[in-house]
């Protein structure tokens with residue numbers, strides 16, 4: 138049988154709701170099998186319906202425990218759920234995956250829940266390159282919600298934000314440093330913040346800290362989740378951020394942060410500079426660029442995932458964020474943007490591969506590589522030459 142035929146056969150099984158077919162499809166994708174591309178062509182028209190939620194945060198924050206609870210709560214609301222756990226550590230992570238399975242036992246016996254771990258093979262610190270394709274298949278299969286768990290390393294956070302409609306950042310109390318949120322660079326990626334392990338000391342402080350930082354980033358605008366409680370104070374206090382171009386309204390929030398009393402001037406100055414950048418970054422996603430627009434002010438919640446406390450509120454907020462995306466046209470705009478990016482990526486990859494293959498077959502590639510290595514030719518001229526002779530033939 139040809140790969141296309143095998144793909145068509147598996148596709149038919151997927152459409153009939155066969156979960157073993159789903160597991161097989163994901164294995165094809167993970168292995169980069171020839172059948173995978175054929176299958177992805179077939180599933181594409183069925184995608185674009187699921188709410189994709191990224192769950193990211195430091196190792197051991199309780200992400201898997203929370204994901205398990207979120208899945209139960211989504212089930213209680215009548216939705217089916219797929220869970221993708223991306224394990225960035227190594228391809229030999231049987232231990233971690235086994236641990237996840239144990240933590241997620243509660244939901245794994247439910248046919249409305251599907252779980253799969255992916256190793257982030259050869260893609261240091263980021264998501265597995267297959268993650269997006271796996272999400273497509275799960276989406277086409279008909280899951281209402283897809284939860285993607287990933288350990289927060291700079292790269293994976295940026296990638297999860299690109300993949301998920303809603304990104305939930307999980308933190309824990311008392312990492313000892315109140316400006317941990319800034320240092321970890323998480324503020325601009327979160328749509329919903331969860332301080333898990335709220336049974337431990339310091340949860341309120343962590344929540345307040347993030348709230349204040351978000352106030353800075355939100356340019357003092359009211360959002361649909363929270364109206365700024367800060368009364369307009371007269372007179373510009375001696376803010377360590379003086380000189381930094383702060384968004385309007387941020388000054389008050391910064392002073393509030395200052396009043397907590399455990400920040401050095403250097404920390405506050407860094408906070409101000411960081412938030413100015415973060416605000417610009419999040420403005421498009423959260424609608425803070427134009428005063429008067431409906432904007433999204435990320436909520437900050439507390440949970441005790443191991444006991445299920447606070448989980449309903451998290452799901453409420455995830456739902457609200459989805460409503461926000463839909464009602465402000467962001468859901469549609471996102472489809473367009475994703476389509477453009479995906480095409481760009483595929484054309485780029487394929488054109489590059491085909492061009493290099495031809496240059497290699499003609500013996501030109503080897504020759505040019507040697508010349509560049511020996512500094513007899515610069516790489517720009519060499520690239521031009523390859524394109525001139527082998528591109529689009």
Ligand SMILES: Nc1nc2c(ncn2[C@@H]2O[C@H](COP(=O)(O)OP(=O)(O)OP(=O)(O)O)[C@@H](O)[C@H]2O)c(=O)[nH]1
Nearest residue numbers: 195196197198199200201202333334440441442443
């Ligand atoms: N005290 C307390 N412990 C919790 C809570 N939630 C989870 N834990 C515990 O924290 C530990 C780590 O939980 P996981 O859910 O595996 O955390 P994770 O973020 O998925 O971990 P990695 O995937 O390895 O990064 C486990 O021992 C959990 O039982 C909580 O709300 N409070």
Ligand SMILES: [Mg+2]
Nearest residue numbers: 200201237286
């Ligand atoms: Mg985990």
